[in-house]
Amino acid sequence: MGKRVGMEVAIASAEAAALCKFDVAAVYPITPQSHVAEHLSDIVNDGRVDASFITVESEHSALSAAMGASATGARVVTATSSQGLLYMHEVLPITSAMRLPIVMLIANRAISGPINIWNDHSDIMPQRDTGWISFFADNGQEVVDMTIQAFKVAEHREVMLPVNVNMDGFQLTHMVEPIIMPDQGEVDRFLPEYVPYATLHPDRPVSMGTLAMPEIYAEAQKAKNVAIVNSKKIILEVWKEWEKLFGRRYEPIQAYRTKDADVALVTMGSMGETAEIAVEELRKQGVKAGLLKIKLWRPFPFAELRKAVQGIRVLAVTDRACSFGGPGGPVFSEIRSALYEEPVRPAIVNYIIGLGGRDVQVEDFMEMVRQAARGKLSEPYVFYGVRG
C-alpha cells in the first residue's frame, strides 16, 4: 500500500520516475525544474535506481541524449521548463516521429522576454503540434500519478510516443503537498518492463531517422497523427486500470459541478483548484457555476468536451498563454473550433490570465463567471486584470 507523505512536488515527480526504474536520465537544470534535475541525480548517485544520469550541457542535448538512449531500448526520463523547452523544440517532433517513448517532466514557466521565471503555459503551447502526448496536472498527487501513467502509455506497443507531464512551476513544483506515494510493488504490478520494438544494436541492425522524399513524407506525418489520435483509447484504458488499482479517477476532462451549470469555467493545470473554490462561493450566492478541467491536452479529447458542455449556456475559457495576433488563447481557439459543428453550443469567452506568475485569486474567477454570465465580452478575448 502506498504511503501518505508530505513532499515537495518537484521531488515527488522525481520519486515517481524512480518508482518506474528508469535506465537513463538526461537533464539540464532550469528554474523551476531544478529540484527535479537535482533529485533525479540524487536518486542515481545514491544507487536507489540503477541508471545513468547524463549531465548534458544544454536542453537540446538533453533531449538528443535521451533519444539516443531511448533508441537503444532504455527507459528514459528528462525534464525541463521555459527556455529549456524552447531550446528543445527542434528535437521534439523528431522524438515523436521516431516513436521513442521518452517521458518528460515539465515545470511550466513563462518564456522570455522579458525574462520571467514564474508560472504560465507559454512554454508548452508552442510545442503543441510536435506530436507529444500532453498531460496537465492539477496538484502534486496528479503529478506523481501521471508520471507513472506516462511511462505505461508511452511504452504501450499501440502508442510508442513520448509523453510530457505538465506541472505548474512554483505553484506546484515548489509546494509541499500531501501525496500518496505508491509503493514499489504496486508500481511494478502496474508498469511492465519496457519491451522496445526496435533498438540500436548490432545483433539486429536498423536505420533510424532516414530521409523521406515527398512521396513518403506525408504518409509519415499521417501515421504519426493516427498514432496520437489512437493513443486516447490506451490512455483511457490505463486511467481505468489506475482507478481500479489506486482508487483515483482520471478523465481527459474533469467536470466539477457542471450538471446544472449555467456558466462554466475551463482551466488547465493548478488554477483548477482555485477555480473550484470560486465555483463553491458562487454556488453559495445562487450562481449556477461549474468548472471543466482539462487533463489531456494532446490528443485533444473532442468527444469528451462535446459531452461535457451539454446544457451549459456560457463557457469562460481561461488561457495561460497568448497567441499573438491570433484568435485568442490556444485553449480557447481549440475549444471554439471543437464545438463549431455542434447544433447547440455554448457562448464562449476567453480570459488570458496568470501570465508570468500573475496571481489569480478566487475573487478573480468569480468575477470572470459574473462577466461571462452577462453574455458577450467587448472583445473576443480579454487579458483579465491587465493594465494598458
Added chain:
Amino acid sequence: MTTVKKYTKSVVENFDLYAPKLVSKEEFFNAGHRACQGCGEALAIRLMCKALGKDTVITNATGCMEVISSLYPTTAWTLPWIHVAFPNAAAVASGVEAGLRALRRKGKIADRRVKSVAIGGDGGTMDIGFQALSGAMERGHDMLYVCFDNEAYMNTGIQRSSGTPFLASTTTAPAGKKIPGNQVWKKNLAEIMVQHNLPYVATASPSYPLDFMNKVKKARRVKGPSYIHCLVTCPTGWRSASETCIKLGRLALETGIFPLYEVENGVYKLTVEIPEKRRPVEDYLKLQGRFRHLTPDQMQVIQARVDLEFKKLQNKIDHSVSWV
C-alpha cells in the same frame, strides 16, 4: 621551408606490411548510395566502418552523408544507425553510449562492448554541433567522434564553415570583386579536442587508408572519449576533378597543409612521413577551382601560415609529454 626533424615510427608502419590483406571484406556502408563521383567523405566512411567492425552504433549528423545513404525505404548501412538532426550527433551518441551501458549493466542486452560512434561534417561538428561535441567529450563517454571535414556546408550548397580555408571561395564567402573569398583562417578543431584532455585525438585522410583505419581501431579501443578529424575531398565543393580525390589528400599532406598525426595521452606524433622538402602550397591550391582567383601574393600569405602552423606542430611533437 621547415623540414621534418622527427618522424616517429608507429605501429602503422608494421601494420602497413600485411594490413591490406587483413582489411575486412565485409561492407557496413554499402554500394548504391547516392554520393557524388570522387566523394572522399563516402570513401572515408566505408573505410571507417571496416575498421570499426560489427559491434558499433553509428550516429550521423544531418549533412551529405545522411542524405546520400538513407533515402527511405533504402539504406546503405548494415551497422545500427541513427540520424536525429544537424547539431546533436555527439549528444545523441552520448545517449546511445549511456543507454547501452545501463542496459548491459542491468543484463537487458548481451554482455559485450558495443562502441558508440558519432559522425558529422565540418558544419555539424565545428559550428552548429560544437557545443554538443564539447559537452560529450568533456563528460568522458566511451565514444568516438569522427569529423569528416570537407571544408564547407556541402549538403546545402557549398556555404562557408569554420573549417573553410583562408581565401577559399564558397557560396557565402565568394571570391568577389572586393573581397576574395573566406577572410579567416581555418579553425583547428583537433587541437581544441586535445585541450579537452582526450586520451586519443588524431587527424586522418582516406588518401592514407591504412593510417586512417589504424587510427579508427586505436580510437575504438580507448575506453573513453576519442576524436578523429578526417580531411575529405569534395570534388563538387572544391571544384576539383573527381579523379583527383585521393591525390588532393596526398597533396594536403605533402604540402604540410594537413599533416597526419595523433595525440595519445598528450603526446604528439606524426604518423605519416612528410617529405623533407615539403611541396609548395600552390601544388595543392591550383588543382581546385575554389582557389582559382588567388594571386601569387595571396598564395605566399597562405604558404607563410602553413609554415608557421607546421612549426607549431613540430614543436609539440618535439616537446609534448605524456600525462600517464
